[in-house]
Structures are given as structure tokens and as C-alpha cells.
Amino acid sequence: MPRDPAKKIAILGLMLESNAFAPVTTEADFRSRVLLRGEEILTDLASGEPKLPTEICGFVAAMNETATWVPAPILVGLVEAGGPLEHGFFRQCHEEMRQRLIAAMPIDGVYISNHGAMITTETKDPDGEIFAMVREVVGRDVPVVATLDLHGNVSERMVESADVIVAYRTNPHVDMLDRGREAARALQALFGGMQPESTMIRLPVTPPTVTLLTDEGPYADLINFGQSLIDDDILNVSILGGFAYSDTPKNGLAIIVTGRRRNGAAVRVARKIAAQAWSEYRRYTPLLTPLDAAVERVLAVAHDPALPAVILADVADNPGGGGNGNTMWIIEALHMAGATGVIAGVIYDPALAAEATSLGEGADFEAVFNRVEPDAFSRRFSVRARVKRVRDGDCVGRRGFYAGRKMNLGPTVLLDIGGIEIVVVSIRTQCADPIFLERMGLDIGKARAVVVKSRGHFRAGFNEFFTHDQVIEVDAPGLTSPILSRFDFKNLPRPVYPVDADVTWSVPA
Incomplete structure (x- = not known):
């Protein structure tokens, strides 16, 4: 029996968690950690000790095990969390990604490995710009999957541009390999004809980092509740606590639910999780x-x-x-x-x-x-x-x-x-x-x-x-x-807990 033709999958990502109050992150910072292009990405993957983000390794391993495919390596950058990315370097990476993606066409699918909480010296949603650029280049019919850190700040543009977003579920982060594999499975389901439905609900809560552990505490309880709702209709539940220090209008605990079919199940589950999260929002108070x-x-x-x-x-x-x-x-x-x-x-x-x-x-x-x-x-x-x-x-x-x-x-x-x-x-x-x-x-x-x-x-x-x-x-x-009241936030959607004590909200209709 003839094998299915090989799928050509683009791999790209620019991972930075930006603290708006920290010194600017530069090209030199990326070069001191990870900045790989084209074949350099494949060479690193083939080494016994890769420098690439672990989720990319998981994605590639799962694709190798279950599919006939050809990787189209674009550009991957990874750096320790820092201040806003120097905008000129971001524009350079963004354009290089676009040009390499165009040169790799036709593409059957795209995997984006981003953090989700990047800002630059000029823009508050560079992750969204990367997602939107990918969608513009490959078109609406090419499946796009992405992985994000659970500290990512998710914009509507990101959700609209990707078919499936998979976020980490553990903090400390020890499930990146599994989430990369999950993204690969989602991509294969899309190749198999799955018509997903994704929805996002953002709450006026910016949980301090120390309240986002997943072994115990409010975030652990919420993560577990979300996972308990996965059934035949629901492909993925991702609950992102976000990163308050990015100080953006898209800050806030975000619930993303992806259904396997367009039957409204994703919306119903997202609303249920949001109601549960809001009922316990005051638990996100740091105790130091x-x-x-x-x-x-x-x-x-x-x-x-x-x-x-x-x-x-x-x-x-x-x-x-x-x-x-x-x-x-x-x-x-x-x-x-x-x-x-x-x-x-x-x-x-x-x-x-x-x-x-x-x-x-x-x-x-x-x-x-x-x-x-x-x-x-x-x-x-x-x-x-x-x-x-x-x-x-x-x-x-x-x-x-x-x-x-x-x-x-x-x-x-x-x-x-x-x-x-x-x-x-x-x-x-x-x-x-x-x-x-x-x-x-x-x-x-x-x-x-x-x-x-x-x-x-x-x-x-x-x-x-x-x-x-x-x-x-x-x-x-x-x-x-973690005491967020000590920071002079300029762009957070206000009021937001715990920066503000009095916050009212209800699950949107």
C-alpha cells in the first residue's frame, strides 16, 4: 500500500517573557542563548543535547513517530526572560520569518513555539503579529498549531490566527515535551479533517507568580477542573495565568478551549471554567x-x-x-x-x-x-x-x-x-x-x-x-x-485583581 505523501511542516518561534520594568532585551541576549535559522535548527535537533525549546523537541519526536513529514525549519529564538525586546531586532526577525516561510511554500502545516508574553519597545502584542503573519502567508486552509507558556498573555489575534493553541499545564514547567507532542497530535487531527472551534475568555485577574503553582493552590485546582471537562467534544483546555509584569491591555487570566467540532461545546466549557475561576479569584493573594x-x-x-x-x-x-x-x-x-x-x-x-x-x-x-x-x-x-x-x-x-x-x-x-x-x-x-x-x-x-x-x-x-x-x-x-501594588502599571486593563481590591465581573453572555 502506498504511503501518504509527506507533509511539509514549518517550525518557527521567538520565545521571550518580557518584563516591562526590566532593561531592554537585545539581539546579543538571544545570541548568547539560542538564535537558530534554517538548517541550524535541524542540526541542533539531531544533537544529543539540543538548545532548542523542549516543546519543539517533543513536537518533532511525535511527528517522527506517527507521520510521514518533512520539517521546514524557519527561525527559532529563545532567551531568558528580560525587558521589552528591542523593536528593530523584532522587526528583523519578523521579516526573516516571513521571507523564509514564503520561500518554503507550499506548506502543509505550521508549528509555532512562542512564549506568549513578549513585548517590544514599541508594541504590546508581537506574539500576535507573528501569529497573524503566519496566517497571512499560508492562508486560511493551512493548519496552524502553537504552544505557549502558561505565563503567556493571549490576544484575540493569536486565537484567531491559530487553529489550536496548547499551553503548558505544569508550574514548575516540566511538561513542555508533552505539550509539544500534544501540538503534533492536534496537527495530525487537523490533517484528518477535524474542524475545530476555539474560544477564549479573559478575566480581570492578574495572578501574582507565586500563586500559579500547579501542585497545590488555586491555579492547581483550576487546571485540574479544566482537565476534568475534556471529553469527546473537547480537544484541549488551556488556562493561562499570564505575566503581569508585561503590563499590556491583553493581561489577565485567560481560558482557551478548543472543541473538536463546531457545536458550541467549547463555549459552554469555557464559560463553566470562567465561572469557577471567578468564584475563587481572591485566592490569588501572595503570602511571603x-x-x-x-x-x-x-x-x-x-x-x-x-x-x-x-x-x-x-x-x-x-x-x-x-x-x-x-x-x-x-x-x-x-x-x-x-x-x-x-x-x-x-x-x-x-x-x-x-x-x-x-x-x-x-x-x-x-x-x-x-x-x-x-x-x-x-x-x-x-x-x-x-x-x-x-x-x-x-x-x-x-x-x-x-x-x-x-x-x-x-x-x-x-x-x-x-x-x-x-x-x-x-x-x-x-x-x-x-x-x-x-x-x-x-x-x-x-x-x-x-x-x-x-x-x-x-x-x-x-x-x-x-x-x-x-x-x-x-x-x-x-x-x-509578587506584590503587584509596588509597580506603576500603565497598560493593564483596570480594575484588575489584586492590583485593585474592588473588582466586579460576570461571565460574558
Whole structure:
């Protein structure tokens, strides 16, 4: 029996989670992480340790297993969360994607791998512009599927331009491979004649990041409720908590339901989920531990071996949310209190890493963190330190969010400032994987306290050392503070909870 003719599938994406209050993201930032074009994408996929987004790897694996197809690699970029993307570079990528897509025509299908919360220095919906461009080039009859981070801010243009949108369902994000596979299955269903119906409902709620965990809490309950409604009529339920710091008119908890047929089931399910979400919206209130209380806990743990060790999450300076990754409030407070048995990382300070590298292992010197203060959050901190270890930045993620992904942290050093050992890196990265500390010779299991620059992804990486009860989310200053009332939002749809206390809303008819 002859095989079905090979389907030609375009693969593209530009992944950035933009914090409107953070420094501008540039082309150099993408080049230091991932910026691949054409055949470079296939070469990376064929390597044993790809740098590409994990969902793309899942999509390709599923297509290889179940379909006869030919990939048409376009352009894929991935970078750590940061500020708005420099608009000129976005326009350059957008046009290159368009031209490469045109050159690849005719196309049978398209897979878009975006984050969903990107903004540029000039526009609030660049993700929507990419989606709309793809639809314009390939036409209405070519299936388009997309995956998004559950922190994406979804616009109507995105929903209208794609046939199926699949968002992550886990936070910490450990299901990207599965969601890529799900997108591949959706594309094959579209090839089989499925006529989907998608609908979106957005609520006036911008959940703080620490309230969006999916093991327990309000978001976990909502995700589980949505999944319980999937049946023969419903293909996918995606509930995106969004990313408040993008500060856009499309911010707000978004419910996207895709039905397998145009019979109104998607709308009915979306309304049911929206009603459930609104009935519990006040649960999205962050509860953090004051800095002085966190320091007291560390001191108690250090003096009493019978107490379980703790991990302090510097949620307000999370590079994974656009934080600088260099604020020293927690470390300075622990040092002033005489804390011992503490590991901290990873601190982004290229100048300090370069100086320590040049001095070499064993050198004692005055370590100056943030010698040029980028803002009021990242203030200067000077302390005597010893260089314990110098390494390059190449590694492969071991657990959780970065598992199996090739990473580069730039020149990296381990500094000892007494009772605290600090890992300093040269490429801004969220400390979501224990390998970032272990590769410097640190034994996490023997530490009494660990301080990580991460909001939540560290939970999946460090859960072999720390249970939920051992996690302390610290209230300190920073660009990613979960206390949203501290930010001067300009573009959020108002009123919106919890920025505003009094919000009224009802499920739209």
C-alpha cells in the first residue's frame, strides 16, 4: 500500500517573557542563548543535547513517530526572560520569518513555539503579529498549531490566527515535551479533517507568580477542573495565568478551549471554567515571608542540626521573570547576621566573575557586587571573599525545567565570604537546576540553607533536597516582586485583581 505523501511542516518561534520594568532585551541576549535559522535548527535537533525549546523537541519526536513529514525549519529564538525586546531586532526577525516561510511554500502545516508574553519597545502584542503573519502567508486552509507558556498573555489575534493553541499545564514547567507532542497530535487531527472551534475568555485577574503553582493552590485546582471537562467534544483546555509584569491591555487570566467540532461545546466549557475561576479569584493573594523572619529561620537551622534545612527563594529577583539576578538583599542580611552553612546562587555579575577568574583560585580580595548599580534594587555590596573555584559556563541541565538542555552560564566562579558560598555567573540565568551549584563542587545535601534566584522552577530541580515545607518565599525588593501594588502599571486593563481590591465581573453572555 502506498504511503501518504509527506507533509511539509514549518517550525518557527521567538520565545521571550518580557518584563516591562526590566532593561531592554537585545539581539546579543538571544545570541548568547539560542538564535537558530534554517538548517541550524535541524542540526541542533539531531544533537544529543539540543538548545532548542523542549516543546519543539517533543513536537518533532511525535511527528517522527506517527507521520510521514518533512520539517521546514524557519527561525527559532529563545532567551531568558528580560525587558521589552528591542523593536528593530523584532522587526528583523519578523521579516526573516516571513521571507523564509514564503520561500518554503507550499506548506502543509505550521508549528509555532512562542512564549506568549513578549513585548517590544514599541508594541504590546508581537506574539500576535507573528501569529497573524503566519496566517497571512499560508492562508486560511493551512493548519496552524502553537504552544505557549502558561505565563503567556493571549490576544484575540493569536486565537484567531491559530487553529489550536496548547499551553503548558505544569508550574514548575516540566511538561513542555508533552505539550509539544500534544501540538503534533492536534496537527495530525487537523490533517484528518477535524474542524475545530476555539474560544477564549479573559478575566480581570492578574495572578501574582507565586500563586500559579500547579501542585497545590488555586491555579492547581483550576487546571485540574479544566482537565476534568475534556471529553469527546473537547480537544484541549488551556488556562493561562499570564505575566503581569508585561503590563499590556491583553493581561489577565485567560481560558482557551478548543472543541473538536463546531457545536458550541467549547463555549459552554469555557464559560463553566470562567465561572469557577471567578468564584475563587481572591485566592490569588501572595503570602511571603519577611526578610528578617527568613534570616531568623536560617540562623535557627544553622544552630540546630535536628531542624530540616531550608531553601530561600528570592522571588523578587527571578531572572526567569526578567529580574536582574544580582540583588544582594538576602545575602547581605544573612552575612550581617553571621549565618553559616549557606549556599547562594546564581548571581549575575560578569565584572565580578571576570575579576575573580583573573585572580585565580585561592585568591583573597574585596569582592564588589554591582560595582555599577543598574537600579535601586541592585545596590552595591562589598565584602571580603576567597576565590574557591573557577569554571567555564558549559553544562547540561540535570533536573526539572532545564533537564537535558545544553546551557552556558559564561565564566563562573565560586566565592566564599565566610559562612556563605556564592556562585557568580556571567550570563543571566534562573537558578532552577542544582547542576548550576553542583558543578562548582558544592554539596547541596550538606547545606543548612540554600538561596536561589528563582520564583518557582527551582522546586522541580531541588525537590530531591527540599520538600514544600522547607521552601521559604522571601519578601525582598526586586523587579519581579509578587506584590503587584509596588509597580506603576500603565497598560493593564483596570480594575484588575489584586492590583485593585474592588473588582466586579460576570461571565460574558
